[in-house]
Amino acid sequence: MLKSIASRIGQTLIVIVGVAMLIFFLLRIVPGNAVATMMSEHADAATIARISAELGLDKPWYVQFWIYITGALHGDFGTSYALHRPVKELLLLSFPNTVKLAVLAALVAWIIGVLAGIVAAQKKNGFLDRIFMGFSLLGVSMPVFMVAMILQYTIAYKLHWLPISGGDSLKCFILPAIALGWNSAGSIARLTRSTLLEVLQEDYIDTARAKGRSQMGVIVLHALRNAMLPVLTMMALQLSSLLSGAVITETVFGINGIGRLAVDAISGRDIPLLQGTVLFTTVLVVLGNLVADCLYTVLDPRIRKEA
Amino acid sequence: MEQEYTLQIENLRSSFLTDNGEVKAVNEVSINVPKGSIVGIVGESGCGKSMTARSVMRLLKYPGKIMGGSILLEGKDLTQLSEKEMQSVRGGEISMIFQEPMTSLNPVVKVGKQVSEAAMLHQNISAAEAKELVLEIFRRVGISEAEKRYESFPHQLSGGLRQRVMIAMAMICRPKLLIADEPTTALDVTVEAQILKLMKQLRDETGMSIIIISHNLGVIAELCDYVYVMYAGRVVEEADVFTLFESPRHPYTKGLLNSVSALELEQERLETIPGSVPNLRRLPAGCAFCARCAYAMEYCPEQLPQLQEVAHGHRVRCHLVEGGAANGEE
Structure with a gap:
């Protein structure tokens, strides 16, 4: 078991290095000159050349790449062109907000999603099933920004229950978390419902009933653990959509997080900042998947390698 | 009697x-x-x-x-x-064992736990006592290396062993x-x-x-x-x-x-x-077997035969034996 986890960690490192390289080259292929964009119409060719030299952008790509990789390994992602502050500092500043948002959204999505899925499977085709599946369909089919604006208009603007945007308190994160998590909750609820219904048809469920287990005991002790295996995979996949969704959610709700930092970096052609945010996000997603893989190994003995 | x-x-x-x-x-x-x-x-x-x-x-x-x-x-x-x-x-x-030992055990739970679960559901005993019971019943149903098997997952056992586990589970509460x-x-x-x-x-x-x-x-x-x-x-x-x-x-x-x-x-x-x-x-109103029966008579599809006692404890549902007229022997 430890061996398979160790090999997964090795694979994870390879993925991170690959992504680091990919970001670097993609940013060089994308048309548009970073310095020209920063200077806008005031710049002449001489100034642009001077600034480029200052930022090291006139060096050959492999030199730039070397500087970027060695820096990144030391945790140095360079200095933001636009904000004139180290990228690392900016990342660490926004990181807590994004984590708060993503964790809250994941909690909304996964707890509500799994519970709704269980109830829906229990009351198959009943009233609650239809209600939950209706909500899940809404969540899956509405884009995040639309949910965000509907929530802002109704809950915040009309009802004044929660703040519209900005702020650092937990209260300010409730609406963004719902907006971001609803979509994931919808798909988790559907998947939980269908896998649970499938698992409940299995022979070992009959065995558990024949042992004298109650319906609740059968579900919690025998069905759920098996049904959670595909759900766990989906949760891991959703980590990336939660983080990319955070880009939009943070922008709509005015939260200073990594997503918003990335949006600013893209519009300002802020190469070091963009490299930093993308790499950071990648590491988060890859680590999330690693955790899911390890959990998988714990939950399902069949994929453990024999000792 | x-x-x-x-x-x-x-x-x-x-x-x-x-x-x-x-x-x-x-x-x-x-x-x-x-x-x-x-x-x-x-x-x-x-x-x-x-x-x-x-x-x-x-x-x-x-x-x-x-x-x-x-x-x-x-x-x-x-x-x-x-x-x-x-x-x-x-x-x-009442206990029941099923046809498919390959799929009748929960794949993600140790077989020992699955059997002790049955014991603990019906007897007021601790987990340790339940484990003792399981090891005892494992030996009784011919599972060798009971201690080791207790920790096994179903996929690690053969079909015969799994069915023995099922029998152990069924028997543990007598x-x-x-x-x-x-x-x-x-x-x-x-x-x-x-x-x-x-x-x-x-x-x-x-x-x-x-x-x-x-x-x-x-x-x-x-x-x-x-x-x-x-x-x-x-x-x-x-x-x-x-x-x-x-x-x-x-x-x-x-x-x-x-x-x-x-x-x-x-x-x-x-x-x-x-x-x-x-x-x-x-189904026909009468005997359900009449369509496949070599001895079917005219009224077999219409009249349902009743269970007739032909000897002590021997009952047959067939018009051939009714009234002792015909007994189905050629």
């Missing part, structure tokens, strides 16, 4: 309530299981034998439902119990009745013989009763004291095992026995029963 019964099924009716109407899978079935005996229910797929067993456990798959009749476990009518009361019967007083639904169908013959021997041995040691469901007459002959032959949801013949194999009276029972290969007979081809199991939605 007053016979004591562990289980008495009386006029049991169980149906599937489908969108297209009721499908009567078990129709007025009465089965008696004397204390300490092994009773076999035999028949083709879809004859209602598994449905009868599941009715006793009250574990019918949706949309199955018990429509009437009574199921008396030592006089207590199981059809009248609440779901809660039924839970203490399941696994405690049930009054064990229902085995095709317990050896998925196993190869040598393992089958071991499992059958084990079940018989456990019966001899504990005095429990066993209902064994099978389509395999060899298994029935090997194990059972009494046999019920079912066809299209009804019992068509019942007798003690010697009588049934020596002098079967129902044409269907004869057909079943003829279709078993006997090594001492020099047969060119195995005999078969022509036709196939009738559709339960479109």
Whole structure:
């Protein structure tokens, strides 16, 4: 078991290095000159050349790449062109907000999603099933920004229950978390419902009933653990959509997080900042998947390698 | 002499309530299981034998439902119990083992835990005591290296071992009745013989009763004291095992026995029963077997034959034996 986890960690490192390289080259292929964009119409060719030299952008790509990789390994992602502050500092500043948002959204999505899925499977085709599946369909089919604006208009603007945007308190994160998590909750609820219904048809469920287990005991002790295996995979996949969704959610709700930092970096052609945010996000997603893989190994003995 | 019964099924009716109407899978079935005996229910797929067993456990798959009749476990009518009361019967007083040992164990739980779970559900004991019980029963059902097997997951065990685990799970609370639904169908013959021997041995040691469901007459002959032959949801013949194999009276029972290969007979081809199991939605008003019966008479499709006692404890549902006019012997 430890061996398979160790090999997964090795694979994870390879993925991170690959992504680091990919970001670097993609940013060089994308048309548009970073310095020209920063200077806008005031710049002449001489100034642009001077600034480029200052930022090291006139060096050959492999030199730039070397500087970027060695820096990144030391945790140095360079200095933001636009904000004139180290990228690392900016990342660490926004990181807590994004984590708060993503964790809250994941909690909304996964707890509500799994519970709704269980109830829906229990009351198959009943009233609650239809209600939950209706909500899940809404969540899956509405884009995040639309949910965000509907929530802002109704809950915040009309009802004044929660703040519209900005702020650092937990209260300010409730609406963004719902907006971001609803979509994931919808798909988790559907998947939980269908896998649970499938698992409940299995022979070992009959065995558990024949042992004298109650319906609740059968579900919690025998069905759920098996049904959670595909759900766990989906949760891991959703980590990336939660983080990319955070880009939009943070922008709509005015939260200073990594997503918003990335949006600013893209519009300002802020190469070091963009490299930093993308790499950071990648590491988060890859680590999330690693955790899911390890959990998988714990939950399902069949994929453990024999000792 | 007053016979004591562990289980008495009386006029049991169980149906599937489908969108297209009721499908009567078990129709007025009465089965008696004397204390300490092994009773076999035999028949083709879809004859209602598994449905009868599941009715006793009250574990019918949706949309199955018990429509009437009574199921008396030592006089207590199981059809009248609440779901809660039924839970203490399941696994405690009646245990069941299933056909597919490969899929009947939870793949993500250690087999030892699955067996001790059954013990802890019905006995007021600690986890450590339960484990001791499990190790003891593992040894008893012939699982070697009990300690090691306790920690195994189902996928690490062979089919025969898994079925032994299932038997251990069924036996751990010393049930009054064990229902085995095709317990050896998925196993190869040598393992089958071991499992059958084990079940018989456990019966001899504990005095429990066993209902064994099978389509395999060899298994029935090997194990059972009494046999019920079912066809299209009804019992068509019942007798003690010697009588049934020596002098079967129902044409269907004869057909079943003829279709078993006997090594001492020099047969060119195995005999078969022509036709196939009738559709339960479109049963004739009379005998359900008449369409496949070589001796069918004019009134067979219209009149339902009743179970007739032809000898002590030997009952047959066939017009050929009624009134003793014809007895089905050519």
